[in-house]
Amino acid sequence: MTQAVLRTHALTKKYGGSCALDGVSLAVYEGDIYGLVGRNGAGKTTFFKCVIGLCRPSAGEIEIDGDTGRLSVSRRRTGFMISPSFFPYLDPRESLEYLCRVKGIAPAGEVDRLLGLVGLAGVRKPFKSFSLGMKQRLGIAGALLGSPSLVVLDEPINGLDPQGIIDMRELIKNVHAQTGATLVVSSHILSELDMVATRFGFIEQGVLLKEISHQDLHARTKKSLVIEVDDVPKACALLNAAGIEGIAAKGDQLVLQSHLDRAPWVARILVSGNIGLKGLHRQETTLEEYFMQLVGGGHGD
């Protein structure tokens, strides 16, 4: 197992009577793009605020790079973007040079590298006249200053138009490929995170419901062919004889993970074998459906 760059132990944050985070224990490993998925108000931003030190946890522990004691030092090696925050009158270069001075990083080379990476090289207008997409890009550049080992990005695709979402997705992939940083990215849109993340954590009402790898997530959201028949063992034998494998029987249903595009052929085999075919349909659990099942239905934000 690779080393955990970020680990929380029963992290809890209470505001008065309400619990924004309730015993969140998760681990982000070196090289991960960790997708933190949850609806608005689920606790994603509160989690990030605790990690980067903007609010004090009510209970629990945070471990960055294996260090729990001197978090202020560890946090200096952590980049973050929780809504892009820059001075409105500074242009992208000036904004990053300001942050370089504050962080004690030599701006020569670093600023050019990052502006090039996020596609803002040559932009001279002030931050206040940026589009949302440009602000998000500059926010990511700011988060990457000094080549941090852990980068936290809160809702980087929030509010972007479709092209902006595609660009941001590519940018996150590029950043990961070029810097090798461990990324923690939050969103309430699972299908978008699915295209970039390697592991997922699902959070709802402050509770971490599940951690799952990209591979396992897709195993749970596979498409299948569901066949309802009057004689399950005989139908199963017929299909096996026709070379179809991996058949799962469930009540009067057979579930096939393969041959999804050959439903007519499968139906002919069963009918010609005198099987009573009561129904046949494709079933697909989308990522959204999986997410909604996990968080318990469609009740409010």
Place this chain on the structure above:
Amino acid sequence: MIRLIRGEFYRLLHKKSTYLYFALLAVGYFLVAFVRSGGFTAQSVVDDALNAFVFLPVLVGGFLFAAVYTDDLNARNLAVLVGFGISKTKVVLAKLVCAAVLNAAAFALVPLFHVAVYALFGSAATTDALGSVYAVAFKFYLTTVAFSALSGIVVYGLQRTTFAVVAFVLLAFNVVSGLAASLFGLIDPALRDHLIPGITDRIVSGVVFGSPVAGALVEYIAYVAFAVAVSAVVFHRKEMEF
């Protein structure tokens, strides 16, 4: 903390509206001097400094206060600084150092500008007059720095731009010290000397006339230290919002 101060100076020197604001202020001052130049006397250069410099804490100190402190609130930069692992106490101290240095630069240049403009309109200053003009500027510099430190409590405690600016303006227009002086006057009029305007008067008198200054200096430092300490405490207690 040095890094933060360097960063702050970098951004403030790249804030173009600073140059525009001070250019407009200079033009306005020049025009007022031009209008008044018909009635200049030998004492005008000092008397007018006494009258005009009253507004420096608001016009110069207020702008610099907004640039140093409230720009951070508008840009949500305090959260960025804390997220970088910079301690809140260091942020409070660095901001006050920036305010003190920038105000020192401004309050050092204003008397020179004043004397130069008046000389241009025929009211040249003697060395003594220049010293007096600088003494007036020094008093208002001290009050501006103290007011910046005190308003910092509102900046860090409430983290709302409007409240912070209103607090500074109320202090700079002596509304707060006026109310306090009235209140103290009911108890013991001598207490008024221990408010910021009274303390800065005593310090400047000490510098100019050689009267004892140590007590006033200690009181002044105590005010600023109190403001810094309270700012740091309220900042530590305040959770950062994005």
